[in-house]
Amino acid sequence: LMVWLRRCTHYLFIVVVAVNSTLLTINAGDYIFYTDWAWTSYTVFSISQTLMLVVGATYYLTFTGVPGTATYYGLIMTVYTWVAKGAWFALGYPYDFIVTPVWLPSAMLLDLAYWATRKNKHSLILFGGVLVGMSLPLLNMVNLITVADPLETAFKYPRPTLPPYMTPIEPQVGKFYNSPVALGAGAGAVLSVTFAALGCKLNTWTYRWMAA
Numbered sequence: 428l429m430v431w432l433r434r435c436t437h438y439l440f441i442v443v444v445a446v447n448s449t450l451l452t453i454n455a456g457d458y459i460f461y462t463d464w465a466w467t468s469y470t471v472f473s474i475s476q477t478l479m480l481v482v483g484a485t486y487y488l489t490f491t492g493v494p495g496t497a498t499y500y501g502l503i504m505t506v507y508t509w510v511a512k513g514a515w516f517a518l519g520y521p522y523d524f525i526v527t528p529v530w531l532p533s534a535m536l537l538d539l540a541y542w543a544t545r546k547n548k549h550s551l552i553l554f555g556g557v558l559v560g561m562s563l564p565l566l567n568m569v570n571l572i573t574v575a576d577p578l579e580t581a582f583k584y585p586r587p588t589l590p591p592y593m594t595p596i597e598p599q600v601g602k603f604y605n606s607p608v609a610l611g612a613g614a615g616a617v618l619s620v621t622f623a624a625l626g627c628k629l630n631t632w633t634y635r636w637m638a639a
Contacts, residue, residue: 440629441490441500444483446507466607473564473611474618480504480530481559481619484537485551485626494542501534529566533559552623560619564611 483504484497505528536558537551544550 441483441487441503444479444486469567470564470607470611470614473567473607474615476530476567477533477560477563477611477615477619478622480533480563481537481556482622482626482629484534484559485555485623486629488537488541488551489548489627489630492546494538494546497534497537497541498531501528501530504530527570529563529569532566533563536562548627552620552627556620556623557616559623560615560617561612564608564615567611568608 480501484500487500488494488497490496537555540555540558541547541551544554
């Protein structure tokens with residue numbers, strides 16, 4: 428019974444983190460955040476997606492102990508997001524504007540770090556965390572390169588329920604950050620190590636809680 432309860436608790440954690448990752452990612456593709464504050468939003472959401480990916484993928488990876496699980500978790504995030512964003516069809520939004528699966532390469536690097544270091548958790552936290560933190564902001568730029576122009580989409584597919592203070596406006600000339608990718612990668616590399624450690628620690632806490 429305890430084994431069953433413990434496994435259910437783990438899977439519940441995985442689902443909760445993956446769902447929250449999806450909800451966070453939905454905002455990252457919304458034109459509201461890519462108009463006047465485009466580069467600021469890009470940096471913030473790159474970091475937030477990095478942290479949500481690394482904590483869930485590390486938790487899942489150390490739970491199973493099987494390299495490749497982090498990539499599977501990234502696939503879960505992608506599919507969840509596709510399903511959630513599918514509702515945007517009802518609003519008339521083009522699908523190419525909505526989702527690009529940018530988490531998979533970073534999740535693969537996490538798996539690679541775990542496999543290459545022979546399942547060493549400390550190496551996973553350090554190397555895997557840094558690799559994910561540095562790679563995802565760079566890969567996230569694919570969102571801005573491959574999808575439809577957010578500002579053009581905003582005016583082409585206006586939301587009838589959008590409050591006046593959130594109406595899209597022309598972006599200002601200056602950018603808040605000189606290099607949003609570098610800033611996102613630098614901050615993400617540092618913070619991802621902490622969140623990778625948290626993902627590992629969640630296993631310990633969950634096991635202790637279920638065994639108590």
